[in-house]
Amino acid sequence: GAGVSQSPSNKVTEKGKDVELRCDPISGHTALYWYRQSLGQGLEFLIYFQGNSAPDKSGLPSDRFSAERTGGSVSTLTIQRTQQEDSAVYLCASSLGWTGGINTGELFFGEGSRLTVL
Amino acid sequence: LAKTTQPISMDSYEGQEVNITCSHNNIATNDYITWYQQFPSQGPRFIIQGYKTKVTNEVASLFIPADRKSSTLSLPRVSLSDTAVYYCLVGDIGNFGNEKLTFGTGTRLTIIP
Numbered sequence: 346g347a348g349v350s351q352s353p354s355n356k357v358t359e360k361g362k363d364v365e366l367r368c369d370p371i372s373g374h375t376a377l378y379w380y381r382q383s384l385g386q387g388l389e390f391l392i393y394f395q396g397n398s399a400p401d402k403s404g405l406p407s408d409r410f411s412a413e414r415t416g417g418s419v420s421t422l423t424i425q426r427t428q429q430e431d432s433a434v435y436l437c438a439s440s441l442g443w444t445g446g447i448n449t450g451e452l453f454f455g456e457g458s459r460l461t462v463l
Numbered sequence: 464l465a466k467t468t469q470p471i472s473m474d475s476y477e478g479q480e481v482n483i484t485c486s487h488n489n490i491a492t493n494d495y496i497t498w499y500q501q502f503p504s505q506g507p508r509f510i511i512q513g514y515k516t517k518v519t520n521e522v523a524s525l526f527i528p529a530d531r532k533s534s535t536l537s538l539p540r541v542s543l544s545d546t547a548v549y550y551c552l553v554g555d556i557g558n559f560g561n562e563k564l565t566f567g568t569g570t571r572l573t574i575i576p
Contacts, residue, residue: 349506378564387550388507388566436506450497450554452564454506 347371349455351437357461358427366422366458370439377420378452379412380436388436394420427462434459467551472571481538483570485551488532493555496527496534501548501569510549511536538572546574 350369358364370377379391390404394414405411409427414420424431438452468486475481487496495514499507511518513525513534524537538545550569 380566387568390565393564438506450495451509451512452499452507454508456504457506 349437349439349453351435351455351458353458354456355459355461357463359463360429361426363423363425364427364460366424366435366437366460368420368422368437368439368455370418370420370437371453372418374439374441374453375417376440377414378438378440379420379422380438381406381433382436382457383433391422391435424460427460429462432460432462467553467567469549469551469567469570471568472573474573474575475541476575477542478540481541481545481572483536483538483549483551483572484533485536486533487551487553490531490553491555494531494553495555496525496531497552497554498523498525498536499550499552499566501550507550507566541572541574543574543576545572547572 349371352367356364368377375396377394380388381391382388392399392404392412393401396417397414409425412420412422422435434457436454436457438454440450440452466489473483495512497512498510500510501507511520511523511525513527515527515531518525526535526537536549548569548571550566552564552566554564
C-alpha cells in the first residue's frame with residue numbers, strides 16, 4: 346500500500362484476554378518501530394526491527410508484550426493477559442533504514458490501533 | 464542518547480510566526496535534529512531535519528546554532544491548522560539500529576483565531 350497500515354483501528358477487550366495488533370509497513374522499508382501513546386502523553390518506544398531481527402527489545406513494558414516480524418515485512422505486536430494500564434494507542438512506523446546514502450531516516454507512521462482494556 | 468527538552472505548551476495567534484525551541488545539551492557529533500508534527504488521532508509526520516546552521520522547506524525553518532546544543536523550529540504565519548503537538552528528536556540517523564528514537568512529550572501548540 347501507499348502508507349503504513351495498522352489493524353485493527355480500534356480494539357476493545359476484557360482484562361486478561363490476549364490481543365494481537367498488526368502493522369503492514371511501506372513496501373521496501375527495512376526498519377519498523379512500535380510505539381505506545383497514552384492519552385495526552387508522548388510516544389513511548391516499545392521495539393525496533395531491522396529486517397526480521399529486533400536488536401532492541403528493552404522498551405517492551407513487561408514479558409506480557411512480544412513482537413515479531415516475518416519476511417521483513419508485516420509485524421505483529423502481541424499483548425498477553427491484558428491489563429487496564431495497557432489501554433493506549435499503539436503506533437507503528439516504518440523507515441527505509443540506513444542506505445549509506447542521503448537518508449533522513451524519516452519515520453512514516455500508521456494511524457494507530459486504539460486499545461481499550463475494560 | 465541525547466535527551467531533549469521542549470516547552471510543554473505554547474499559544475499563538477493566527478498569522479504570527481511561531482518559534483519552538485528544543486534543548487539538547489548532550490548532542491553527539493553524528494546526531495541529526497528532526498522535528499515531527501502530530502495532529503489528534505494521527506501518527507506523527509516528519510516536518511524538517513538539520514545538522515547545523517539553517518534549513519528551510521515549504522513548511523518550516525530550522526535554526527541550529529554553532530554549538531548545536533539547541534534548535535528552533537520556526538513556523539511562518541501560522542493558521543488554525545497548525546494546532547498540533549511538535550516533537551524534537553535527536554539521533555544518529557546512520558545508526559538507527561542502536562537508537563530508540565525517543566519522542567518525549569513534545570510541545571502542544573494552540574493557534575488562536
